[in-house]
Amino acid sequence: MSRNRVRAAAAAGALLAGALTACSGSGDDDGSVTIKLLEYQKARADVIEPLIPEFERAMARRGQEVKVELIADTLTDDQFRTKITQQLHSGSAPDVIDMGGTNVTGLAGAGYLLKLDEYLNGWDGWDQYYASVKDGVRQPDGGYYSLPHEASVQSLFYRKDVLERLGVDTSQPRTWDELIGRMKQVRAETGEAPMVLPAGTAWGAGSWSEGLLPIVAGTGSTLYDAESRKWTLESEGLSAAFDLYAELIEDGLLPVRDLQNPNPWEPTKYQKFPEGTITVAAQGSWGWKYDWGPEGAAPIENVREKVGVWDYPALVPGTEPYSVSGGGYGYSVSAESGHPDAAAELVKWLSSGVPLAKQLTAVGAVSPRKDLSGTAPYKDEPTLLEAERKLPGTVQPLLGDGQDQVSQAVQGATGELVSGDADGGEAADDFAEEAEELLGRPRVAK
Amino acid sequence: MTAPKTAPGRLSPRWRERGALSLLLGPSVLLIAVFVIAPACYGVYLAFTDTQLTGWAARDPQFVGLENFRHLLGSEDFLASLGRTGQFVFWSAIVGQTLLGMLAALLLRAKWLRGKGLFGSLVLLPMVVPEVVASLTWASVLSSDDSGTFNRLLAMFGSGAAAPLQDSPMLSVIIINVWRGIALAMIMFQAALEDVPDELIEASRMDGAGALQVFRYVTLPLIRGPVFLYLLLTTITTVGVFGLVYFLTQGGPGQDTELSSIYIFQRAFQYSQIGMGSAASVILLVLLMVLGLTYARLAKVKV
Secondary structure, three states, rough: OOHHHHHHHHHHHHHHHHHHHHOOOOOOOOOEEEEEEEEOOOOHHHHHHHHHHHHHHHHHOOOOOEEEEEEOOOOOOHHHHHHHHHHHHHHHOEEEEEHHHHHHHHHOOOOOOOOHHHHHHHHHHHHHHHHHHHHEOOOOOOOOOOOOOOOEEEEEEEEEHHHHHHHOOOOOOOOOHHHHHHHHHHHHHHHOOEOOOOOOOOOOOHHHHHHHHHHHHHOOOOOEEEEEEEOOOHHHHHHHHHHHHHHHHHHHOOOOHHHHHOOOHHHHHHHHHOOOOOEEEEEEHHHHHHOOOOOOOOOOHHHHHEOOOOOEOOOOOOOOOEOOOOOOOEEEOOOOOOOOOHHHHHHHOOOOHHHHHHHHHHOOOOOEOOOOOOOOOOHHHHHHHHHHHHHHOOOOOOOOOOOHHHHHHHHHHHHHHHOOOOOOOHHHHHHHHHHHHHHOHHHHHO | OOOOOOOOOOOHHHHHHHHHHHHHHHHHHHHHHHHHHHHHHHHHHHHHOOOOOHHHHHOOOOEEEOOHHHHOOOOOOHHHHHHHHHHHHHHHHHHHHHHHHHHHHHHHHHOOOOOOOHHHHHHHHEEEEEEHHHHHHHHHOOOOOHHHHHHHHHHHHOOOOOOHHHHOHHHHHHHHHHHHHHHHHHHHHHHHHHHOOHHHHHHHHOOOOOOHHHHHHHHHHHHHHHHHHHHHHHHHHHHOOOOHHHHOOOOOOOOOOOOOOHHHHHHHHOOHHHHHHHHHHHHHHHHHHHHHHHHHOOOOOOO
């Protein structure tokens, strides 16, 4: 092949590559911008889809041509976390990502997410957010990398109808001893493990955020110190929480076999709680709609009549029953986004007024803003409004960088309890050892 | 005899041969270099760093020398995962697949067997099914609730529901991996058995050797090379088994089926500790190389 031919081939290749690159761009040639929004839960994608044209029209009225491409990629929480981390790392993530607050710290820390302070400080909607919600999403550097569009209250849901039928007291239990006594009464009647707290490796991050964390949070023991940015891995609260799990397992009150199922929420929350075999479940306020509502994963007929909510009982002396602010989903913007301004506009629009009310109602989440209780359809959801009223009084666990590693250590240690390989003390020791290994010694308070 | 003369301006046959070799091997070498050698070298480099994918530490990865290796070789979890991998490879690949594959190949060679086509197809079927489909099918069969196929069969005999994936998880995944891997063993052994002369077998039978003696003293020595080659291949591929076990148990319950491949995936991608995951991969690579050389030495073949 002559040199000229080689040059011609190289030029043709370069042209082709350029053309292909242009085709794969975000289509700015006509003056419009296209932003991609990722939803990984079907219910969220379903409610967002019809809102997109409304947003595009709203932006058009302001003289901006913004198109939104919805990427509905149905995944489990763990699958999503693994996938989005790779996408963000390789710079191929969508512009806007809707995800649980527990994911944000690690991704923000790695520099994958855009700091939103500049957009939020100039926005009047931000003033309407509950202080506890803002506190929950503030990152260790003091910045905000996600705009929460929902909140939740983590409590103990119980089957009022079943307990009443069995003659078991349904008033708020003051202490765990009192609740354990009632659960033993149920077990004696049914012969089945009567309650579920997320635990073990199969439940993934839920074993931490919906399992052990809410229990430790009410003990008053420090888990994370924002000033020193260090974790306290051995405390009275942690020991008491691991001992509690061990006691519940030893007394046959937790369904250990179901907790070892690859999808442990299915036999427990989706099967036995609706059946009434499991009578108490640690659950966020989204359970009213997302899990057990008429269009939820496992509907319970007349759920408001059959199900009630308790605060967590006090675990250590000197504390009172409490509920925990469980956080919720928020919108983050990729640091690599080519259109951060348009992405920020979308995020703010979706977190306001009717669009927000529709999302909250669809997934059964509590409003993170004070000004939404009169907005339809959210205003017609009594269970959510009731949970929102509790929100300012909930315990807000203070967490920071390294949360993923602590979560992993909790999964391992509670997994040992579930499989019978450790007692409470051993699990607490193993948790502290594993968490320190994963975090590194400098991030652990001694 | 004189050497052939080369016309002016033309390459000698020796150079032409070299050119052809480069042309034929070049693309493969390039692809292997880009997609195998370079990532492997990068993986080895990462193994000496504390690279993470998430968290504030991800912004500034540091060179940590042998720290990751020291940590892993002192980690009960990692060593236990190596032990479980050894157990999984030994029982499913070396014992299960090899013995049953050999049996299937011998049966297909037997003159008295009828329906060889159907038998061969049934053995081959598991290999044709994609890994994810195979896993999910078995997850459904062994489901712990009453609707699982296994439990329905038990119910027909009046027995209560069982949960094999929770009660005997390692045994379950071993059996499933044997089911999936017999086909390759059968194909390789069948090809090897074709090379064993019928006359030798006939002669040994006439000398009074029984079937087992014929196999032990005539057939096996003649197919020793292919058998060790298969053992080498199945060891390497079984150590790398990930999807089949991950989709069934995700390494659980607890850590009962957490093989090294799952340990590495969790460290590198779920826990985002790429440096640590890479170090675990390097250790596994070294162990596999030692095993490979051992097989090659035992087989007395050049691999």
